[in-house]
Amino acid sequence: MSSAAIDNDDIPPTQQRELRRVVTASVVGTALEWYDFFIYGFAVTLVFNTLFFPTSDPTVGTIAGFATFGVGFAIRPLGGFLFGHLGDRVGRRATLVITTLIMGLSTGLIGLLPTYETIGVAAPILLTMLRICQGLGAGAEFGGASTLLCEHAPAHRRGYLSSYAQTGVQIGLLLGTVTFLLVERLGTETVQAWAWRLPFLFSFALIAVSLYVRLRVAESPVFERMSSDRRTVQLPVFDALRRYPRNFLIGIGAHICDTAVVYIYATFSVAYLQQTLELPRWIGLTGVITFTVVVIVLQPVYGALSDRIGRKPLNLFSVVFTALFAFPFFALLSTEQPVLIWLALVVAASLGLAPMIAVQPAFYAELFGARVRYTGFAASREIGAALGGFSPLVASALVIQADGEGWLVAAWMVGTAVVSLVAFAFAHETKDVDITAAEAPNARTASGG
Template sequence: MSATPELKRVVLGALVGTALEWYDFFIYGTAAALVFNQLFFTQADPAAGTIAAFATFGVGFVVRPFGGVLFGHLGDKIGRRSTLIITTVIMGVSTGLIGLLPTYPSIGVAAPVLLTLLRVCQGLGAGAEFGGAATLLAEHAPPGRRGYYASYAQTGVQIGLVLGTSAFLLVQLMPEEDFRSWGWRLPFLVSFALIGVALYVRLRVAESPVFREMERSREIVKLPIKDAIVRHPRNFLIGVGAHICDTAVVYTLSTFSVAYAIAELGLSNRTALLGVIFFGLTVIVLQPVYGHLSDRVGRRPLNLFSVVFVAVFVYPYFLMVGTGVPVVVWLAMMIMGAFGFAPQVAVQPVFYAELFGARVRYTGFAASRELGAALAGFSPLIGAALAARLGGAPWLVAAFLVATALISFGAFWASRETKDLDIGVVDPVRRPLVEE
């Protein structure tokens, strides 16, 4: 079945919107690994400054569940499209303002305080972004192709990762003094311009037909978060656990691994950042492949395979990175991306959309997923602290990733296959799920 013009606009809107919003979210992590420890926490020693910078990175995850509940509520009350337009503005403005912040030497302790406040704003916007984009895609997609089309929401996230990392790779070509004084600001300031691009694309997207039908039949509920938890308690808990492993993996690779490769292995910033770019490009290529496969074999098998691979490969991953050989480091990141990360995140948009009934889908999706993100979002901070206990060695970090894989394995094992579920059903709890 070929995509209709309307569906193509929805795919483009999700792809561009998530790419630009997650560009905003990811560049903070890269900056935390490279410069924030020196610019905003200069009273601390280098290791403590890195931990402090990663702590502010983690703050964004703490507030993401609140963003999921707040904007998820709006998404289930006023519509998916309208809510996504609001989150686009919040993310773009807060990210751009980071590029204008004075540093610690200029205004003292106010600098990290303001940085943290803007990170909070980023977290609120990010908490609703992915859930809204994925819900809109899943509700527009035709039956039997939902996994494929919904996977483009996650493709946008990985494009954001590649764009953000590439932006810092480019500005690091500047003389070191210029990069430290003002060059690092450029990737953040670009966000002001990207707001216009994202809004232009999203304003051309039609509202979800499922939401329009709910409005027509007056199926909209007063308090979606209450209904999501009360009517879907099992699936809400599954949603929390399902997002822990992939969150830990991507932020360990894109932030902790960068800091580890530079500080402990003596690799250049360029080498470390290229590894993240290769990781992201690998995942981008495989997203539609795994999304299509999930429409054939189901969501559950791919999810289970992915977390098992993480648990098995994480120690070989750090052995390969520990060689300090650039090609081997890049290969390790690409392998983890191809088999430990890509299957989970390709299936994730449709997996979460199918966990909840239509009238609480946005809230249930965003709130449960972002609560899982909050639990795992401090992975770079935890990784830095664990590595410090072993004098920089990453083996406790590997054990931590295995633990996150086991948690998500339990969530996926408890889940039921939903690829044949009617996504327009208001409350699927009242209907049996299709078992494979």
């Protein structure tokens, strides 16, 4: 057996019952963990700007809150490197259990924090520390769930089945949006007093659900074969960077656009509509809910399409459309008409964001060989997330610079789309890659050749 391949005959195909279990665990697990990560963004504009970052200007408080929102992204690469290493050394499933505990506990503890009024500056410091813990867990969550799912999936359905990992992320966004929409119905005073804590405390219950579904799935057959043959590597981080420098850079650039724009659509737009355009908050939240449902519905459609035409065409189309639609998007928001605002979000979701993120799980898994897949996937993607994750903070500052206009934010979105366009242009088509191979086809040899 060569040092670069694993004998496919030694890896039996995953049975349909087990495959359904893996898909379910991926959807449920990512949904619950990303619910944890997303609700922080909603809380920034709802309560954190006044309860943890009090200033005379609520917009300044919002910017401070979005800064801590971005801290979660800044720490995600560390989570990708750390837990990616564990995932390539001890297993995909075991690592996902660890990230579940980190995400769930840190989110639940946010719901128990005293506010600035009670303990002063210690309140935002503790909040930021828990956001850092969220970032560590999130840094490996999606990469691990996608890797596990891709390594179970048959090659001809890899794009379709792995798209459900991304569907779970969007379900998490939907759950977070709906939760805060329901909490707001309790009234401003009640929300400010105690009700804002409920979405965070709910995370304690979600830990049990996520652990239940993840402990019932089998470890990746690809990893099991590598482990039994003692083919895992001692330092996956080093090998990922040494053998796949080109793909690592592609992975970074590929995730900048979708990270930046999804938080423009899903979190910043709510604050923009409410604080700058002075529209009722329900308009923005309803738009985000509609936006998210559209993305959820289209994920498997685009995933299946990528199995037919490839990952690269969909990636290129989505970033080009996102760039072209950035200025029309803010023009529609500026009409202040709910129907046109919702139309803007639906169009952005269906033709820009949905194809880009549906392809992502398979695209990243196919960039790296099996021995460093978790590390390469998680670390490269999360560096891109760190670069694009401060988007709500950048957007808030740009709106101030533009005296309430959105054109500078649109220009920022175009810039991020150009970065990802370059990454996708340099990427090879990967849909026919054999991901059971210990090394990807374009890996550098040990001597660097």
